[in-house]
Amino acid sequence: MEHVIEAENLTLSYGRDEPVIIEANLKISPNEFVFITGKSGSGKSTLLKSMYGELVPRKGDLNICGVGIKNISGSKLNLLRRYLGIVFQDYRLINDWTVEKNVMLPLMIGGFSKGVCVKQAQKLLKHVKLIHKADKYPYELSGGEQQRVAMARALAHNPVMILADEPTGNLDEYSSEVIWDLLKNAKEHLGTTVVVVTHHIPSTLGIDYKHFFLESGVVYEVS
Numbered sequence: 001m002e003h004v005i006e007a008e009n010l011t012l013s014y015g016r017d018e019p020v021i022i023e024a025n026l027k028i029s030p031n032e033f034v035f036i037t038g039k040s041g042s043g044k045s046t047l048l049k050s051m052y053g054e055l056v057p058r059k060g061d062l063n064i065c066g067v068g069i070k071n072i073s074g075s076k077l078n079l080l081r082r083y084l085g086i087v088f089q090d091y092r093l094i095n096d097w098t099v100e101k102n103v104m105l106p107l108m109i110g111g112f113s114k115g116v117c118v119k120q121a122q123k124l125l126k127h128v129k130l131i132h133k134a135d136k137y138p139y140e141l142s143g144g145e146q147q148r149v150a151m152a153r154a155l156a157h158n159p160v161m162i163l164a165d166e167p168t169g170n171l172d173e174y175s176s177e178v179i180w181d182l183l184k185n186a187k188e189h190l191g192t193t194v195v196v197v198t199h200h201i202p203s204t205l206g207i208d209y210k211h212f213f214l215e216s217g218v219v220y221e222v223s
Helices: 044-051 074-081 099-109 114-127 143-155 173-190
Strands: 005-012 021-028 033-038 059-064 084-087 161-165 193-197 210-215 218-222
Touching: 005 044, 021 044, 021 059, 021 210, 033 044, 033 173, 044 059, 044 161, 044 193, 074 084, 084 143, 099 114, 099 143, 114 143, 143 161, 143 173, 161 173, 173 193
Parallel strands: 021 218, 033 193, 033 210, 084 161, 161 193
Antiparallel strands: 005 021, 005 059, 210 218
C-alpha cells in the first residue's frame, strides 16, 4: 500500500455549516510519524475524525488504508476500524468494565479467545506501568492513568495505524513520557503509522516525522 491516508481536495463540515477543512491535500505513507498542529478551532480534531470515519467528506476524496470514506457502508467502516487504534482526548473508557477488560475490547471485537485477550491486555498494562491496576475501574484512576489505559487499548490489536487526539494534553509529565514512548515504539518496532493531533511537538522525541499545520481550515505541509 503506497499511502495509508490520501486526501484530495478534501472539504469537511458539520451539516450545512461553513467548511471546517477546505480542499485539503495530503498523503501519509506506511510507518510515518505525523503531527497535525494548529491553534484551537483550526480544524485539527475535525480532520482526525474524518480519518476514522466519524465525519464523511462534504467534497473531495479521502482514502484510509485503501478504502474510500465518502460513501462507505457501516459494515465496511466497522471492518476498517479493526485496523485502527484510536486515542481520544477524553479517553472514552467504559466505566462499568475493569481496566483489563477495557484494554481487551478491540480483541473481543476481533473475536479472539479469552486467553489471548487476557494475555495481551496484561502485557500492555505492564508496558504502561498499570498492571497493578488491572482489576480497578476507570473512575478509580487519575486522568493520566486513564489515558495510559486508553493507549494500551489502542495498541491491543496491533493496528496498522494509530490516530491520537491530544493524547498528552492534560497529563502529568510522567504519563506524557509513557505515552510518547509507546507511540514512538509502535512506529519503530511494530511498523505502525502514527498520526497525532497536538498543540505542541515534543522536542525530545528523537524521531523523524511529517508535520501538517492547520490555519483557518487550510492544511499546509511544513518542510
